[in-house]
Amino acid sequence: MRRSEFDRAVSDEFGARGAYLTSDLVLSACGDRTAAQALSAGVPVRQVWLALCEETDVPVPRRHGAGRLEPRS
Template structure:
């Protein structure tokens, strides 16, 4: 997962509150850091995404593949 895919997944899942969520919610799975802090410290976006999903009870079927663009059709 790229950072742009992380941002898209957060927006798709949490809508307008996504920005506040990643800035304010402390994730114990990431060493008691927020998602923003974890990303700044070099934690891979996919790891941050999965920790965020676990903390906010996002169903497993919405965790994987989130944030990816649909393939271009030829």
């Protein structure tokens, strides 16, 4: 997962709450850091996305493939 895909996935899943969640919600799976802190510290983007999903109870089917653009026809 790329950072741009992470940003898209957060926006798609959480809407306006996404910015708040990435900057304020502490993720235990990321060393008790926020998503923003974890990303800055070099934690892999996919790991941060999955930790955010786990912490906010995003259903498993919506976690995988999130943030990817639809292929061009």
